[in-house]
Amino acid sequence: MRTVLRRPDFRLLFGGLLASMTAESILLLALAIWVKDLTGSNGLAGGTIFAVVAPMTLAPVIGWFVDRHPRRPFFVAANVVTAVLLTPLFTVADAGDVWIVYLVAALYGLSSITLGAALSGLIRELVPVELLAEANGALQTVRQGMRLVGPLAGAGLYAALGGWALAGVGMVGFLTAAAVVTALPSPQQVPSARRLRWPAEMGAGLRHLAGEAALRRALLGYGLGSLVMGFSESLIFAYVDQGLHRDAAFVGVLVTVQGVGGLLGGLCSPTLVRRLGEVGTLAAGVAFFSPAALALAYPDLRLAFVAVLLAGISLPLTMVGLHTLIQRRTPPTLVGRVAAATQAVVSGPQALSIGAGALLVGFLDYRVLFALVGMATLAAGTYLWRGRHLSAPPGSRPPPPPTRPTHPRVPAPRRPVEDAERSVATGTHRPPAG
Numbered sequence: 218m219r220t221v222l223r224r225p226d227f228r229l230l231f232g233g234l235l236a237s238m239t240a241e242s243i244l245l246l247a248l249a250i251w252v253k254d255l256t257g258s259n260g261l262a263g264g265t266i267f268a269v270v271a272p273m274t275l276a277p278v279i280g281w282f283v284d285r286h287p288r289r290p291f292f293v294a295a296n297v298v299t300a301v302l303l304t305p306l307f308t309v310a311d312a313g314d315v316w317i318v319y320l321v322a323a324l325y326g327l328s329s330i331t332l333g334a335a336l337s338g339l340i341r342e343l344v345p346v347e348l349l350a351e352a353n354g355a356l357q358t359v360r361q362g363m364r365l366v367g368p369l370a371g372a373g374l375y376a377a378l379g380g381w382a383l384a385g386v387g388m389v390g391f392l393t394a395a396a397v398v399t400a401l402p403s404p405q406q407v408p409s410a411r412r413l414r415w416p417a418e419m420g421a422g423l424r425h426l427a428g429e430a431a432l433r434r435a436l437l438g439y440g441l442g443s444l445v446m447g448f449s450e451s452l453i454f455a456y457v458d459q460g461l462h463r464d465a466a467f468v469g470v471l472v473t474v475q476g477v478g479g480l481l482g483g484l485c486s487p488t489l490v491r492r493l494g495e496v497g498t499l500a501a502g503v504a505f506f507s508p509a510a511l512a513l514a515y516p517d518l519r520l521a522f523v524a525v526l527l528a529g530i531s532l533p534l535t536m537v538g539l540h541t542l543i544q545r546r547t548p549p550t551l552v553g554r555v556a557a558a559t560q561a562v563v564s565g566p567q568a569l570s571i572g573a574g575a576l577l578v579g580f581l582d583y584r585v586l587f588a589l590v591g592m593a594t595l596a597a598g599t600y601l602w603r604g605r606h607l608s609a610p611p612g613s614r615p616p617p618p619p620t621r622p623t624h625p626r627v628p629a630p631r632r633p634v635e636d637a638e639r640s641v642a643t644g645t646h647r648p649p650a651g
Contacts, residue, residue, distance in 0.1 A: 221351040226343050226401055231355065233397030234336070237296060238360055240390025241329075242367020245269065247375045247383050248322055254375075255312045268319045269326035270568050273561045279330050280422050280557030284550060288339040289401055295335055296395035299328040303391075306384035330557055337556035341544045343401070350490035350541045354483055357533040361479025364472070422554030426562070429546050431607035435499055435539060436559065438604070440566050442503040442597035445590045447570030448577070449510065449528070452590075455583035460516025471525045478529020485530075486537035490610070495542035497605035502534030504598030511591035514584045539563075542608055 221227050245266075253262035283291065302324045305317050344352045374382050426432050457467050482502070489498045505527050512524035539559065547555045577586060 237394035243371035247371030276561035280554030283553035358483030422558035438601035448574030475529035482530035482533035499538035500601030
């Protein structure tokens, strides 16, 4: 990662994203805590997360909109707009104002898709192809590091100063990101492709995902894993309560260990992409979740730490593998639409699995469900691993055999008499005209 961080343009972008990722990590969980505090309802608190995820259905429209604008100024403007969207939170006073929190959460979710699509295109413009895995790995490492401190910081900030402090810190983070990215040099603009009618343009991202073999396998495999990986969001509480016989607060300890695994996965991901390719790295990420889930089917504190550590390693490997594959296999003019479509395709199964896990844990033993998760993610990882050749690492192809340099053979000049004798011998001699 040191190579990509030596680039002044990426280092500047990295600094701006550090500010915005801090704001993101503080906001998400704290908004749900705020709703819980206002209403006393766990269901309404969970509805905050749903409000953030719901705009995923608009991903094709968002991606189309992002691809119609230059990356850097659009990314700057999107951060400023996101900061402005947080201002209604200053008016929330009691339970009757919960709709304002929901509205801001939904607009924030819309902004998150927009920023993600624009960022993917911006990285593709700023960073050489051979350094894309390092760039994505550096960002994922920081994002996982934020998971260690961000939610706790957000909860502490809310407890100490109230909801208005969340809005203030969030606004500062996004405005800082906008100011820093403004200083980036404007990259050379990619010529626009031929304009199609808007329905065709909006569906171009999905068509590209379906038509490119490596991307198609990546989404099918990861989608299969996502259908069950979300179960763990609810199962972990049953595991701590029924398996370890500890208070629910102990989940925070496991989440911290998972964050350490996330840091390790982020640091290792560029090396794995170079050795296994993007699909191979994605396969490793999904497969790492299998032993983690199987270990959690047996309640033991030592196994619990190993399991959540493996689960933490899993996430950045999948994200770096998937994002790098998108950036390398997608024309620059389509990156926004493909990134947004991928986010929608992946987030849909995740949202379904989170809801299904919350429902099933009330009827089935959590150990059975963890075993199911382990087997399903192993199958998904195997499916992805078998397609790793679709994105083989650059150094895996054998170089063409060396060829000896050849010098053109210049024929020696022939005398006119020899030419005449040869033409007579072959019957091609013709008398001169006239």
